[in-house]
Amino acid sequence: xxxxxxxxxxxxxxxxxxxxxxxxxxxxxxxxxxxxxxxxxxxxxxxxxxxxxxxxxxxxxxxxxxxxxxxxxxxxxxxxxxxxxxxxxxxxxxxxxxxxxxxxxxxxxxxxxxxxxxxxxxxxxxxxxxxxxxxxxxxxxxxxxxxxxxxxxxxxxxxxxxxxxxxxxxxxxxxxxxxxx
Amino acid sequence: xxxxxxxxxxxxxxxxxxxxxxxxxxxxxxxxxxxxxxxxxxxxxxxxxxxxxxxxxxxxxxxxxxxxxxxxxxxxxxxxxxxxxxxxxxxxxxxxxxxxxxxxxxxxxxxxxxxxxxxxxxxxxxxxxxxxxxxxxxxxxxxxxxxxxxxxxxxxxxxxxxxxxxxxxxxxxxxxxxxxxxxxxxxxxxxxxxxxxxxxxxxxxxxxxxxxxxxxxxxxxxxxxxxxxxxxxxxxxxxxxxxxxxxxxxxxxxxxxxxxxxxxxxxxxxxxxxxxxxxxxxxxxxxxxxxxxxxxxxxxxxxxxxxxxxxxxxxxxxxxxxxxxxxxxxxxxxxxxxxxxxxxxxxxxxxxxxxxxxxxxxxxxxxxxxxxxxxxxxxxxxxxxxxxxxxxxxxxxxxxxxxxxxxxxxxxxxxxxxxxxxxxxxxxxxxxxxx
Numbered sequence: 001x002x003x004x005x006x007x008x009x010x011x012x013x014x015x016x017x018x019x020x021x022x023x024x025x026x027x028x029x030x031x032x033x034x035x036x037x038x039x040x041x042x043x044x045x046x047x048x049x050x051x052x053x054x055x056x057x058x059x060x061x062x063x064x065x066x067x068x069x070x071x072x073x074x075x076x077x078x079x080x081x082x083x084x085x086x087x088x089x090x091x092x093x094x095x096x097x098x099x100x101x102x103x104x105x106x107x108x109x110x111x112x113x114x115x116x117x118x119x120x121x122x123x124x125x126x127x128x129x130x131x132x133x134x135x136x137x138x139x140x141x142x143x144x145x146x147x148x149x150x151x152x153x154x155x156x157x158x159x160x161x162x163x164x165x166x167x168x169x170x171x172x173x174x175x176x177x178x179x180x181x
Numbered sequence: 182x183x184x185x186x187x188x189x190x191x192x193x194x195x196x197x198x199x200x201x202x203x204x205x206x207x208x209x210x211x212x213x214x215x216x217x218x219x220x221x222x223x224x225x226x227x228x229x230x231x232x233x234x235x236x237x238x239x240x241x242x243x244x245x246x247x248x249x250x251x252x253x254x255x256x257x258x259x260x261x262x263x264x265x266x267x268x269x270x271x272x273x274x275x276x277x278x279x280x281x282x283x284x285x286x287x288x289x290x291x292x293x294x295x296x297x298x299x300x301x302x303x304x305x306x307x308x309x310x311x312x313x314x315x316x317x318x319x320x321x322x323x324x325x326x327x328x329x330x331x332x333x334x335x336x337x338x339x340x341x342x343x344x345x346x347x348x349x350x351x352x353x354x355x356x357x358x359x360x361x362x363x364x365x366x367x368x369x370x371x372x373x374x375x376x377x378x379x380x381x382x383x384x385x386x387x388x389x390x391x392x393x394x395x396x397x398x399x400x401x402x403x404x405x406x407x408x409x410x411x412x413x414x415x416x417x418x419x420x421x422x423x424x425x426x427x428x429x430x431x432x433x434x435x436x437x438x439x440x441x442x443x444x445x446x447x448x449x450x451x452x453x454x455x456x457x458x459x460x461x462x463x464x465x466x467x468x469x470x471x472x473x474x475x476x477x478x479x480x481x482x483x484x485x486x487x488x489x490x491x492x493x494x495x496x497x498x499x500x501x502x503x504x505x506x507x508x509x510x511x512x513x514x515x516x517x518x519x520x521x522x523x524x525x526x527x528x529x530x531x532x533x534x535x536x537x538x539x540x541x542x543x544x545x546x547x548x549x550x551x552x553x554x555x556x557x558x559x560x561x562x563x564x565x566x567x568x569x570x571x572x573x574x575x576x577x578x579x580x581x582x583x584x585x586x587x588x589x590x591x592x593x594x595x596x597x598x599x600x601x602x603x604x605x606x607x608x609x610x611x612x613x614x615x616x
Contacts (some may be wrong), residue, residue: 017457017461024247027432028248028436031248031429049241057238061468074207077200096204099198099207099208103214107210110231
């Protein structure tokens, strides 16, 4: 049951990556096109900065929070944790997940209220064009809700001493680009 | 409780949470929310939660971060950084301690793409240390050089630390990037000089290594490694000439990295997937920390802590040189405990009024602060890079050995730091030439 839930949440996190990947690439192409057109033809792509701020960046940051969570890649300080006894390490992991549920939960709840408010007002930004931005607001609660669910699952895993919790106890190696020198 | 007491209590609770390995962002966010609630009531606390996240991500300057991360990850995943070390060790084969110096130079180049000190050290732990140990290098030198060379990441542009510093202090990020070039090169030169002199005086530290494929000319080496330096020079050149902003430079750099990778037949779905996942996680974790630190700074401001600290400090610190010495002491200590991004967001709002009151050049101070935070990555008891090297070497090398080896590099760093403080022109010469 726990394993199935773990697999399901993990899959959801990676599904969101198709949206995030799309935003990252689109942002690269959009800004590059804007600069090139500005430099060579003095004809910038209007609306670029509005799109970047309201859609691309919002999506990249908030829809990736669950992935960082599921891969245990948040930034923390290991100094004291490494010298704790095992029971204390387990207790501190439980504390971490309780606090995370609180933080992501409160932030997510607030952002959901904001998103509904923006929808009711049909929120737009006035620039060169009138850009509709309220739909982008819903990306915050989506990412944060998934992060809450993952934290809750981890908390249960720690309480029942599931094998995934054992992995969390030891997993702290940085893993970027190690094979590419 | 008065405001100041709530502020002090907040800082204490934050430190306790960090000790229990609560993620930095979560700890700062919770303390900021509860603390603000206690000072101005629940409506104000909700207000901060509403405004900070959304306005934060739409800051144009911060958009540079995912673009530079993407550029670096595409460069690394498509093999642009591969072979740097094996090429440079041929270049340095005749110089005493050549493998160690080759590590410094290739890490300097690698870090232009990776932008992260920890990632650079982790990568070179796997590649360079085993080779140096095989050649009979003393373990302290082999591990010390990798831990130290990794710190070049935040001083050599493009650098995430500089983007964050620029946003908090409203200093020009473009100028910060350009200002980092000479100090970064100076740091690498000092490292190489120190290695060469030490090994020359005591050859048993690093016996002469047998390098395969010695027949290569310098020209052949340049032909193999040119894409990465060309990419970085294009990006920085455009910023220097005022053609584009750092955010635009990041996007163009990422696009160029894709084009270079395509032209070498090294771009495929796996490269793209890896680069996107790393960019997504890197951006999200950094922004979460930066966002929470911003909320925390608002809370500290409401508590009146920055004003209290700076009015206390200004009664004792009345000259620029004293202020700089205080910065040195402060950041060397903080850099040992907190990562550079969190350290800057927490301290800069407090320091900024003092820096402006004394008319300090914010570009110059920025370079000094980033250099200090890098030294913190190497200092006992908790220099993060030391532990990165230790964790990838396992029981093969003792921790004391790595600290001992890094000690020489800290010495070289302190000389570099003194030069940066005594001669502001080292940092400011290039930015002053910009339009």
